[in-house]
Amino acid sequence: MLTVTDPQKSAKTISARTESALRLSGTVGANKVMESELLRLVKRSPFHVRLPKPARQGSMALRYPFDPEVAWVAACYHRSSSRIGWELASSPAVRLEPLVADLVPLLAADERLPSGRSVTFTVEVKGAEDFEAGPLQLRGAVKSAFEQAMQKRGGQAVVQSKDPEWEMLVRRVGQEGDRRTLLILDLGRGPRHLRGQRVAQGPAPLRETLAAQLVLLANWMPHLEPLVDPTAGSGTIAVEAALLARGFAVRKPSDLPALRWPAFAGLPPQAPPLYSDTRPFILASDVNEECIAWMIGNLRASGLTGRDTEHAIVVRSMNATDLTPELFAEILPDAPKERGVFAFNPPYGHRLQADSGGLPRLYRDLGRTFKRFDGWRAAVVVANEEFKESFGARPSLVKPTSAAGLRAEFIVYDLGGTQNRGRSESRRSKTKRA
Numbered sequence: 001m002l003t004v005t006d007p008q009k010s011a012k013t014i015s016a017r018t019e020s021a022l023r024l025s026g027t028v029g030a031n032k033v034m035e036s037e038l039l040r041l042v043k044r045s046p047f048h049v050r051l052p053k054p055a056r057q058g059s060m061a062l063r064y065p066f067d068p069e070v071a072w073v074a075a076c077y078h079r080s081s082s083r084i085g086w087e088l089a090s091s092p093a094v095r096l097e098p099l100v101a102d103l104v105p106l107l108a109a110d111e112r113l114p115s116g117r118s119v120t121f122t123v124e125v126k127g128a129e130d131f132e133a134g135p136l137q138l139r140g141a142v143k144s145a146f147e148q149a150m151q152k153r154g155g156q157a158v159v160q161s162k163d164p165e166w167e168m169l170v171r172r173v174g175q176e177g178d179r180r181t182l183l184i185l186d187l188g189r190g191p192r193h194l195r196g197q198r199v200a201q202g203p204a205p206l207r208e209t210l211a212a213q214l215v216l217l218a219n220w221m222p223h224l225e226p227l228v229d230p231t232a233g234s235g236t237i238a239v240e241a242a243l244l245a246r247g248f249a250v251r252k253p254s255d256l257p258a259l260r261w262p263a264f265a266g267l268p269p270q271a272p273p274l275y276s277d278t279r280p281f282i283l284a285s286d287v288n289e290e291c292i293a294w295m296i297g298n299l300r301a302s303g304l305t306g307r308d309t310e311h312a313i314v315v316r317s318m319n320a321t322d323l324t325p326e327l328f329a330e331i332l333p334d335a336p337k338e339r340g341v342f343a344f345n346p347p348y349g350h351r352l353q354a355d356s357g358g359l360p361r362l363y364r365d366l367g368r369t370f371k372r373f374d375g376w377r378a379a380v381v382v383a384n385e386e387f388k389e390s391f392g393a394r395p396s397l398v399k400p401t402s403a404a405g406l407r408a409e410f411i412v413y414d415l416g417g418t419q420n421r422g423r424s425e426s427r428r429s430k431t432k433r434a
């Protein structure tokens with residue numbers, strides 16, 4: 001229910017309006033990492049654009065002034081966000097009829113929408129608990145508003161749930177006193193963790209978007225540092241790391257029907273790798289031999305088994321606690337050794353029940369194993385409160401998130417050594433902020 005506490009303020013802010021921001025949304029606390037990833041991608045992109053500071057909406061969404069080139073880069077390449085959209089219109093209405101009455105004229109007058117053409121579309125509603133009708137009714141109302149608006153523009157909008165041209169997202173956003181129903185055009189073709197490249201998954205696969213966040217939070221420098229996932233399961237972290245290192249697109253422009261809107265006319269039809277010359281060194285291993293076939297399948301499906309990456313991504317079946325700097329040097333002889341990154345996602349004891357008894361011992365043994373790697377860093381995403389104490393090192397960054405519906409944390413450690421000392425200092429302040 002909408003509560004309006006300050007009539008002065010409500011008169012000023014509570015009205016339906018056309019929106020235009022580019023919107024990146026992610027998991028809890030993802031804002032900072034999504035922002036730094038986009039900055040890096042835009043700098044490396046074929047466009048000479050300056051990325052302004054985004055406005056933050058809570059800890060899970062960033063809003064940028066709309067620029068088609070930036071939107072193109074985000075929709076094609078951005079890995080840490082869950083959804084990428086273009087905001088179209090918003091209304092303070094919490095009931096169906098006023099919402100339709102607000103949306104129809106706004107959309108009918110919106111010159112971004114085509115006129116005199118027939119389009120297929122679908123509507124997804126999420127996070128609208130404070131709307132006074134259920135999600136299905138809300139969805140029906142937005143569909144109807146869109147159909148009416150397109151008719152007024154001399155065209156037609158036809159609902160189609162499979163492979164529609166446009167996917168509209170409806171969300172309730174904003175602070176109490178200025179809550180709005182927001183209509184967004186999905187630019188990134190659905191939930192971004194559905195990469196379309198996972199052919200096999202273990203019993204506890206990590207979401208690709210979380211794996212990307214983990215690697216970005218670890219501040220991995222692929223040209224200087226190897227990356228090791230010693231509890232790799234089906235290899236999600238290793239795959240994401242390799243794709244981030246090479247700057248592979250998540251989606252091809254031709255797979256993004258929303259990029260056919262006139263605003264994107266003339267932008268490139270292809271999205272080639274942004275760092276095609278980077279040759280990362282990655283080791284993905286797991287104690288479970290079955291994982292090897294899954295990892296190889298997933299690497300192959302991601303286009304990571306060609307000549308460029310041969311010998312750069314190695315998969316092994318082994319106990320993580322057997323790893324030593326000497327063994328690592330044997331496995332990846334050409335990789336830099338004096339520094340590196342462990343990026344991993346150990347068992348939590350929730351989905352992998354059989355492991356739960358010995359988890360604190362496993363965490364402790366992993367901590368001891370990694371301390372053999374002086375000068376390296378370790379970044380973990382884990383949903384088990386015992387991890388920090390058992391791992392036995394002082395984190396330089398702790399960031400809450402959620403994994404598999406559980407409260408989880410990203411934790412980064414500097415494992416000693418001179419390279420990490422400077423980093424450690426700057427990280428300490430981040431620990432407080434995170």
Ligand SMILES: C[S@@+](CC[C@H](N)C(=O)[O-])C[C@H]1O[C@@H](n2cnc3c(N)ncnc32)[C@H](O)[C@@H]1O
Pocket residue numbers: 201202204205206207230231232233234235236237285286287288291318319320321345346347348362
């Ligand atoms: C949460 S799963 C990792 C899932 C992985 N991130 C993915 O996306 O598929 C944890 C993995 O740790 C592995 N594991 C457990 N104990 C291990 C050990 N001592 N050494 C290596 N791997 C271990 C399990 O076999 C399991 O595959």
